[in-house]
Amino acid sequence: MFLINKLTIIGLGLMGGSLAKALKAQGAVGEVVATGRRAESLERGLQLGVIDSYTLDMAEAVAGADVVVIATPTLVAEKVMAELAPLMTANMVVTDVASVKGNIQKAAERIFGDVPSNFVLGHPIAGSEQSGVEASAVDLFLDHRVILTPLANTSDAALSLIRSMWETCGAEVVCMDVAEHDAVLAATSHLPHVLAYTLVDALAQNGAAADIFRFAAGGFRDFTRIASSDPTMWHDIALANRDAILQGIDTFAAHLNTVRGAIADGDGDVILETFERAKHARDEHFLGQYLARQKKSPSS
Missing domain, CATH: 1.10.3660.10 (6-phosphogluconate dehydrogenase C-terminal like domain)
Structure with a gap:
């Protein structure tokens, strides 16, 4: 059975909160600790039962963690990595949820000298127009894709762990080049x-x-x-x-x-041709995805 003994979430919002909820629902995590800059959101996460504890001290938060998830906004993630760098251990796997991977890779190279083998760059393709830990949902990642962008030196064990983490949340995991x-x-x-x-x-x-x-x-x-x-x-x-x-x-x-x-x-011809091409392209793609999901569904 897949189990993360201690999960640390840096930046408790929609993504980090939903990840914690999903793993807890599957019995796949022993302890969830959160840290960040705002005690209010962390306290709210504790009240809602999303996390088990929190601290504003990052060293305390990540000590003994099996997995550390950087769930802050993209540009803030760079500052987090600089603070996390001296605290990382060989037994700790670090990942992120940032929507842009190139800047995370470059920042990691500046901070660490090279992206550590136990740092798996990732991005769940899921979300909501709502934000904050209050908006977190246990099924946010269900039937959504998570893109991992492993590098040449990424540890196979670390990659496998993060893949399993997201698959446990019900996501489909795919790997892709950073630039792509x-x-x-x-x-x-x-x-x-x-x-x-x-x-x-x-x-x-x-x-x-x-x-x-x-x-x-x-x-x-x-x-x-x-x-x-x-x-x-x-x-x-x-x-x-x-x-x-x-x-x-x-x-x-x-x-x-x-x-x-x-x-x-x-020029009605150009207008109609443009609209028809767009309709065909969208219908072909999204209808195909819908039918594939229906075919996989046990109730179909």
């Missing part, structure tokens, strides 16, 4: 968040903003839901994955300009 991960996530997650924030901000500054939001229908709510996500976290992501996001913005802007030109010229 950041490019894929820029297109599928980071760019959509930038677009949602920008659209809502633009409309909010419109003179008719009150009526715009008053009469917004389901499509607007669905598209802009992610603009309710934690601004600090997405600020960090935008800066950490700057190059890939800029490339995505440029590609999107070129396509948007083409559609704008077609609308301005009354």
Whole structure:
């Protein structure tokens, strides 16, 4: 049976809290200790039963830990690694949940000289527009993917441990190159968040903003839901994955300009072809995923 005797979570929020809940529900963890900079959120996690104890002293928190999870915003993770570096031991496996992997790898190389073999870079592709430990959910990772980006020197044992941890939470684990991960996530997650924030901000500054939001229908709510996500976290992501996001913005802007030109010229053929291609691509991908999940389901 898979078991982590002591799990330490650095930065107790949605991701760290959900991981603790999922492992506890599976009986896969003996003790969950959390640390961070804000005693209020840690105390709340204790009250909710998400963690077993907390401390503001990182050395105390990680002492004897089998697994340490850095669950802070992307840019904060770099500061955490610097503080964690002298506390790491050979028996400790460290991982993270940051949405950008390139900056974590570079920061680790600066801090450690090289990324330690017992540091497994990871990113669960799951989340919510809500944040904080109060929003944590036992099933947040169920049937979602977790991307691990092992390096050439990553320990097989460490990689296996972190893979098992996420699989115990019900996630599908895949491995990917760091650069590929950041490019894929820029297109599928980071760019959509930038677009949602920008659209809502633009409309909010419109003179008719009150009526715009008053009469917004389901499509607007669905598209802009992610603009309710934690601004600090997405600020960090935008800066950490700057190059890939800029490339995505440029590609999107070129396509948007083409559609704008077609609308301005009354070119219905281009408009319809664009919309039909987009519908086909989305339906083919997401319907295929849905049918695959239904086929795997015991109730199907």
